[in-house]
Amino acid sequence: MKKFFFIIWGDPKFYQTLIFLSQKIASENSKIYILSRNLDHKKNIIKKVNFGNNVTILKCPKIITRFSNFFEYLFFLFFVGFQFLLKKPTSVIFFNKKALYTVLLLNILNFKSSFIYHNFDFDLIKNVDGIREKIQVRFEFFCSRFCKNIIFPSRERAKIFKIISRNKKSQFFYFLNCFPKKFQTKNNIKFLKFLKEKKLINKNIVCHLGSIGPNHYLEEIVESFNYLNNKIILIIGGNSIDNYAHYLKRKIKKNNLGKKIFILEDVSNDYWFEILRRSKMGLCFYKQISISHKFMAGTSQKFNNYVCFNKPMIVNNNQDFKEFKKFHDIFDIVKKNTSKEIALSINKLLQNKKRFIQIKKNMKKAFLDDLNFEKQFENSYKKFL
Incomplete structure (x- = not known):
């Protein structure tokens, strides 16, 4: 059985493509672990979400709540690395740049895993404010080169990222944020x-x-x-x-x-x-x-x-x-x-x-x-x- 890591520095319930992707891959005799930031202190707006069968949500333990986001993220990095050593996934999908940054550690620990980057949102360096944000965009470009396949929600965004990042190693795809044909909802009055x-x-x-x-x-x-x-x-x-x-x-x-x-x-x-x-x-x-x-x-x-x-x-x-x-x-x-x-x-x-x-x-x-x-x-x- 193949094992997949879905890594996201956020709440996976807010990303419908991630949800449908989890359902699809899990249905094909695969085990999925979704590693996410622990946001239990936030309002639970969406309530329950079906990520599919054979899917486990692993939230990063909330041990250092009184410290800054930097230290929280640093702990998240070690959490992802520990789970990677423990479970040895076949493939890892990083959702957005904060998750992608963990690829540097996982590349060192690599057990012949395939790295995939699925980006929902990015921007040009000139459009972001502050030195820290500009460095993060450049770092995203650098980290993307460790991923064999990169997916964007539009063809045009993929083209722009490929040119600006100068990434000639990865294969680029696009995946519109569409619903499944047989999508159903519960009645609500x-x-x-x-x-x-x-x-x-x-x-x-x-x-x-x-x-x-x-x-x-x-x-x-x-x-x-x-x-x-x-x-x-x-x-x-x-x-x-x-x-x-x-x-x-x-x-x-x-x-x-x-x-x-x-x-x-x-x-x-x-x-x-x-x-x-x-x-x-x-x-x-x-x-x-x-x-x-x-x-x-x-x-x-x-x-x-x-x-x-x-x-x-x-x-x-x-x-x-x-x-x-x-x-x-x-x-x-x-x-x-x-x-x-x-x-x-x-x-x-x-x-x-x-x-x-x-x-x-x-x-x-x-x-x-x-x-x-x-x-x-x-x-x-x-x-x-």
């Missing part, structure tokens, strides 16, 4: 109760799910509802970054939009999927502040949530979405990333039933043919595992 209590049951629900932060045009989206009728409501659901949800709530109150816009923070997975199920359409907007935000078409988790649940979407105007649309006509693009244009796009799509139905048909076909986990696995991991 909490959102239905919320709609009934607020007398919103007959409204057209537009949703924006994901991080509630300053780089998703959320100010413009909120202001756009000044131009929309009372039959349309907005649900903003997700995890607030630096208390940004509080800032938006003040803005909603100032604009007298309290009966049209609702912010739901820290929702569980089941609640999240129930919002998706009952929504009419989704919004997927990213300000062009980084490499990751410039290349989100087919990659964004909220994007793939909408695809899986067959919800037509409106996206921001950028070149990546325009290029993607040539192959998959599954969304409308705003002309300009302004509140008035967002409102016009929402109205237009809701009123044009022919276009709305066509998007749903196109989306269903795209999901079954290409934008699904099975297809992405076939194009990457299946080729080298």
